[in-house]
Amino acid sequence: CASYRNFKFLTFTSLLSRWSLKPRFLAAQRLEVSLWNRLTLGGAMMAVSSWDSLHPDQFGGLINPLIPVYLTTSSSGQHDNLLVGWDAVVYLPQTKVYGQFFMDNWEFNGWKAGPKAAGIQAGAYWAPNLPVEARFEYTRVNAFTYYHRVHWLMYENYLTTLGHPLGPDADQLFATVNVTPNGRLKVTL
Secondary structure (H helix, E strand, C coil): CEEECCEEEEEEEEEEEEECCEEEEEEEEEEEEEECCCEEEEEEEEEEECCCCCCHHHHHHHHCCCCCCHHHHCCCCCCEEEEEEEEEEEEECCEEEEEEEEECCHHHCCCCCCCCCEEEEEEEEECCCCCEEEEEEEEEECCCCCCCCCHHHCCEECCEECCCCCCCCEEEEEEEEEEEEECCEEEEC
């Protein structure tokens, strides 16, 4: 992790559980910028790769997460899979509005058409100077997001899915209202 003024950079590399005899690696990078103490913009990239001895140049991005993995991923066929996301958070008085867009399944790269493998999430949190707070959120994850035809490229570690908890092909509308009339009584709807 490194930060300088309004910028923050995070990165890591991890060895995942094996699928059969193939070792799998997860490399991730995230860059954030904060503007005017009100807006935070972020971009992230996660790649699950299985090192192929026929393509030793790919292994560099797995050892050192500072090497952009997407340079080898974008033309590699089915040796790795990439998840790219962008998000924004706006802080207003007593309110937070946020959104995220992510694309998955870059094994269908190049000029050929692939399935829609994207997701969106948008929401708002409101906490006025009253004993009330509310949160509203919508999430859509398309059918092919987190779906992989090649098991050693899956976003999972020891059968635990890495990614949005909804999984593929799901919609969720979430709303909650909390009322706290006094310190000993809290009502949640």
